[in-house]
Amino acid sequence: MVVYRAAELALINSVMRRSGGFDSSKRAGIRCPRVSIGIVYSAKEECDVAGDALKVEDATWDAEVMKASELVMVDFWAVWCGPCQMVAPIIEELGKEYAGKVKVRKLNTDENPEVAGRYQVMSIPTILFFKNGQVVEKLVGARPKRQFKEMIDSLLAQPAGSA
Numbered sequence: 001m002v003v004y005r006a007a008e009l010a011l012i013n014s015v016m017r018r019s020g021g022f023d024s025s026k027r028a029g030i031r032c033p034r035v036s037i038g039i040v041y042s043a044k045e046e047c048d049v050a051g052d053a054l055k056v057e058d059a060t061w062d063a064e065v066m067k068a069s070e071l072v073m074v075d076f077w078a079v080w081c082g083p084c085q086m087v088a089p090i091i092e093e094l095g096k097e098y099a100g101k102v103k104v105r106k107l108n109t110d111e112n113p114e115v116a117g118r119y120q121v122m123s124i125p126t127i128l129f130f131k132n133g134q135v136v137e138k139l140v141g142a143r144p145k146r147q148f149k150e151m152i153d154s155l156l157a158q159p160a161g162s163a
Helices: 006-018 043-049 058-066 082-097 113-118 145-157
Strands: 002-005 037-040 071-077 102-108 126-131 134-140
Touching (some): 058 071, 058 113, 071 145, 082 102, 082 145, 126 145, 134 145
Parallel strands (some): 002 037, 071 102
Antiparallel strands (some): 126 134
């Protein structure tokens, strides 16, 4: 088994794409013959994936998401989820880029099963967009930053009362 730190996954992802290691016609999405990959997380890496500024929990859900006046983007993730680790830096960047326009939050599904269950999150990463306490869009799976930006821009362009 080959073991990588979470931070190395983005580099591996980039190299695999450039070398043709990804085959979009395959259901699994990755061609990597006879290589088993494990991921090792240090305590610091685990904290970095959901920085305290972005973190939302079952206990803070209503105040942070349901009662928010602005568009809210919530990333449902878990420490052990490889695609979640690849999306994490994108989510953090979006939080900075859309500061003041979109509230970006991350919810660890292992630590907060109540909210994940309420929204029937069966696969991660799942990104839900909320307006006025209602889910208005849902994205499942790792996506390029461009797709997140297109979704956010589209939702921001909608009139305030449309949810």
